[in-house]
Amino acid sequence: MASEAPGTRGARAVAQPRLLKLKEMFKSKFGSIPKYYVRAPGRVNIIGEHIDYCGYSVLPMAVEQDMLIAVEPVKTHTLQLANTNPLYPDFSTSVNNIQIDKTKPLWHNYFLCGFKGIQEHFGLSNPTGMNCLVDGNIPPSSGLSSSSALVCCAGLVTLTVLGMNLSKAKLIEFNPLRATDVKLPSGAAFVIANSCVQMNKAATSHFNVRVVECRLAAKLLAKHKGLQWDEVMRLEEVQAKLGVSLEAMLLLTKDALHPEPYSREEICMCLGISLEDLRTQILTPNTQDVLVFKLYQRAKHVYSEAARVLRFKAICEEAPDNTVQLLGELMNQSHGSCRDLYECSCSELDQLVDICRKFGAQGSRLTGAGWGGCTVSIVPADKLPDFLANVQDAYYKRRHHSEAPEKQNLFATKPGGGALVFLEA
Ligand code: ADP
Ligand code: MG
Numbered sequence: 001m002a003s004e005a006p007g008t009r010g011a012r013a014v015a016q017p018r019l020l021k022l023k024e025m026f027k028s029k030f031g032s033i034p035k036y037y038v039r040a041p042g043r044v045n046i047i048g049e050h051i052d053y054c055g056y057s058v059l060p061m062a063v064e065q066d067m068l069i070a071v072e073p074v075k076t077h078t079l080q081l082a083n084t085n086p087l088y089p090d091f092s093t094s095v096n097n098i099q100i101d102k103t104k105p106l107w108h109n110y111f112l113c114g115f116k117g118i119q120e121h122f123g124l125s126n127p128t129g130m131n132c133l134v135d136g137n138i139p140p141s142s143g144l145s146s147s148s149a150l151v152c153c154a155g156l157v158t159l160t161v162l163g164m165n166l167s168k169a170k171l172i173e174f175n176p177l178r179a180t181d182v183k184l185p186s187g188a189a190f191v192i193a194n195s196c197v198q199m200n201k202a203a204t205s206h207f208n209v210r211v212v213e214c215r216l217a218a219k220l221l222a223k224h225k226g227l228q229w230d231e232v233m234r235l236e237e238v239q240a241k242l243g244v245s246l247e248a249m250l251l252l253t254k255d256a257l258h259p260e261p262y263s264r265e266e267i268c269m270c271l272g273i274s275l276e277d278l279r280t281q282i283l284t285p286n287t288q289d290v291l292v293f294k295l296y297q298r299a300k301h302v303y304s305e306a307a308r309v310l311r312f313k314a315i316c317e318e319a320p321d322n323t324v325q326l327l328g329e330l331m332n333q334s335h336g337s338c339r340d341l342y343e344c345s346c347s348e349l350d351q352l353v354d355i356c357r358k359f360g361a362q363g364s365r366l367t368g369a370g371w372g373g374c375t376v377s378i379v380p381a382d383k384l385p386d387f388l389a390n391v392q393d394a395y396y397k398r399r400h401h402s403e404a405p406e407k408q409n410l411f412a413t414k415p416g417g418g419a420l421v422f423l424e425a
Helices: 016-030 109-120 145-162 169-172 208-226 235-242 246-256 264-271 273-283 297-316 321-339 347-356 381-397
Strands: 035-045 059-074 076-081 090-096 129-136 178-181 188-194 363-366 374-380 411-415 421-424
Touching: 016 076, 016 129, 016 208, 035 145, 035 188, 059 145, 059 297, 059 381, 059 411, 076 109, 076 381, 090 129, 109 145, 129 145, 129 321, 188 347, 188 381, 208 235, 208 264, 208 273, 208 297, 235 246, 235 297, 235 381, 246 297, 264 273, 297 321, 321 363, 321 374, 347 363, 347 374, 347 381, 374 381, 381 411
Parallel strands: 076 129
Antiparallel strands: 035 059, 059 129, 076 090, 178 421, 188 374, 188 411, 363 374
């Protein structure tokens, strides 16, 4: 491999047969041989759900599934994209006139974002063309970030072709977040199981409603404490401005907000604004018609989940004898909070989490945005083979998920040293 994507430390190298197959397909597609192969992994969020956009840290880990791109620079100014999966059609464009049609969720848009991002970052006026063949095995729309892996991989492809050898340190700069390693317990595996319910983020407004509910909760809490509420956008800002603990924020949430859903009129009254102000200055275009907002529940989820992430990290560092059990309990609490307070689970995810716990997981929770997608479970290493066999039988064999090969739906990821990063906002 000519280049390594960020976050691949500890991940297994791309299997040789896959590379050879990609090379053969590249030859038949473009009539030439690729010059580089670039990969970027998917990731699973172990704990810390729906709190990143509220300003809090989360705990993602790279998975082995990845986006792999074979590339050959060409002398023309044409970018040609092909995919090993016939679901994703060929695409071709001039590199001097890249148009991203944001109205349609087309796969090549993700590639173009990565390509353009590098072009703009380095102020390149005359980029070279290239032929690319993309091969991905991250289950899409399942919360393992197949889309981000494609954007990152395309960015790395572009850098590689331009001959820009970014050092690792610079690659971290490419990402605006700070990263810290957290060492996970060696006696446990993290198992990812796909509920096989897809959640298309571009096609639903669930996600945006939650973002707006958190924003409104932050404003009401700020107003309650006499802060400059109109500048506040995130729940973390309220905590930072008050300079108090997450526990104190949970008490404040209880004092200042009520569990009954808030109507738009009540919110306007609390903040002293008009309905028009609410719609134009606080709501997003696709939440204009939402009539009620649950503020207490969403804020309680966010502050308690942020505290669980810190606790998770502290347990990993202290590494007591019952580490796996303690981490499992936190993951279970996280799922309960996502299900009951944030309401981002679904019956399939709840069922899968129950099955995983029944067959030996110390903890199990939904991961990613929710409303479908994957669960992540912590399983003692000695229980792993039985666990995999039993979950396979109880969830997958009894259903008819024939669209995707089974091994893509249930797999273990053993974290190696440094394979996990801890991101701080
Ligand atoms: P997630 O990032 O959680 O997997 P998204 O809905 O954000 O889910 O992104 C899924 C989209 O990413 C797909 O609809 C497709 O456009 C793109 N994508 C995923 N895998 C591939 C692939 N192997 N080849 C091309 N595009 C892909
Ligand atoms: Mg995505």
